[in-house]
Amino acid sequence: MRTNRRSFLRLSAIALPFTRVNQLFAGTPAANKPVVISTWDSGQIANAAAWPVLEKGGRALDAVEQAAIAIENDINCCVGLGGNPDRDGHVTLDACIMDEKSNCGAVAFLERIKHPVSVARKLMETTPHVFLVGAGAQQFALANGFKLESGKLSPDAEKEYKKWLQKAEYKPVINIEHKQSKGHGPFAPARLDNGDFNHDTMGTLALDAQGNLSGMCTTSGMGFKMRGRVGDSPIIGAGLFVDNEIGAATSSGQGEEVIRVAGTHLVVEFMRNGASPEEACKKAVERIVNRDPERAKTFQVGFLAVNKQGEVGAYSVQPGFAYTITTGDGKGKVVPSKSHFS
Numbered sequence: 001m002r003t004n005r006r007s008f009l010r011l012s013a014i015a016l017p018f019t020r021v022n023q024l025f026a027g028t029p030a031a032n033k034p035v036v037i038s039t040w041d042s043g044q045i046a047n048a049a050a051w052p053v054l055e056k057g058g059r060a061l062d063a064v065e066q067a068a069i070a071i072e073n074d075i076n077c078c079v080g081l082g083g084n085p086d087r088d089g090h091v092t093l094d095a096c097i098m099d100e101k102s103n104c105g106a107v108a109f110l111e112r113i114k115h116p117v118s119v120a121r122k123l124m125e126t127t128p129h130v131f132l133v134g135a136g137a138q139q140f141a142l143a144n145g146f147k148l149e150s151g152k153l154s155p156d157a158e159k160e161y162k163k164w165l166q167k168a169e170y171k172p173v174i175n176i177e178h179k180q181s182k183g184h185g186p187f188a189p190a191r192l193d194n195g196d197f198n199h200d201t202m203g204t205l206a207l208d209a210q211g212n213l214s215g216m217c218t219t220s221g222m223g224f225k226m227r228g229r230v231g232d233s234p235i236i237g238a239g240l241f242v243d244n245e246i247g248a249a250t251s252s253g254q255g256e257e258v259i260r261v262a263g264t265h266l267v268v269e270f271m272r273n274g275a276s277p278e279e280a281c282k283k284a285v286e287r288i289v290n291r292d293p294e295r296a297k298t299f300q301v302g303f304l305a306v307n308k309q310g311e312v313g314a315y316s317v318q319p320g321f322a323y324t325i326t327t328g329d330g331k332g333k334v335v336p337s338k339s340h341f342s
């Protein structure tokens, strides 16, 4: 429920004896603060690392970086160096980070570096630049003390790659292989044993106790992508956008579709115009679907958003998207997203 100023004053008069003074002065109704949300159910790993920072009154920026480090460390998970490789068998990583002052940093097509989000943060904090790619991003990482990893695939990724090679035609796939599926579409990412698709992107958004927002997005990108292909995840305004006056958004799914509408910037602009986080995500999904409703049946995109009041929401093209929220008691709860198609 959105509370306008008048109804807030009425509510706060009733609730005054129970309202913390700082909440009253902050001018917002009691809401989720601090709060951290991450894409998918694997967001539990990310949120568990972010929450201790927020709980101690720390900065949202530090919280989202810890979320990234935790998920990038998890070799069994889906992002970072444990992720699926490109068509040539190399894992290439994309990531970005953005703080409450609209400072941002991003890296793409980065190989053999374990924590791309931390490289992105270093770039943001120590240079005038925003985006580094490929060999230049790796050179910057090494010059700043990041270690060059072996480049060996994780056992799971190796297995999936070998499976993919058996049927692979080395060309971009235009049509989908998993129509109406819960998956991501054209790139036919690896399937899990339960028939669902690998979730190969983690986006995390946090609102800290000071009321500041930050976010990060990290991915190994679509499994078996063309060499050099970069999706939405490291692109500010596509995979991640933070506006500390309004809210923040992140995305997962088929990056090309998100880039075409500058998806997360769009979500934040819808919130600026009064939409709740869920409404804003829904409108952005509709913008994507309406470009070609028939083709939209063939891919997945999910948006996740939080506003300045700590309200959160998500919406996706296909069913199957979910997010993890951690607030209050510090326990991560997985929430399924509503979707355009059922």
Ligand code: SD4
Residues within 6 Å of the ligand: 184, 198, 199, 200, 201, 219, 220, 221, 222, 230, 231, 232, 233, 251, 252, 253, 254, 255, 256
């Ligand atoms: C990409 N958006 O590279 C990423 C992939 C993704 O869950 O989100 N997978 O396009």
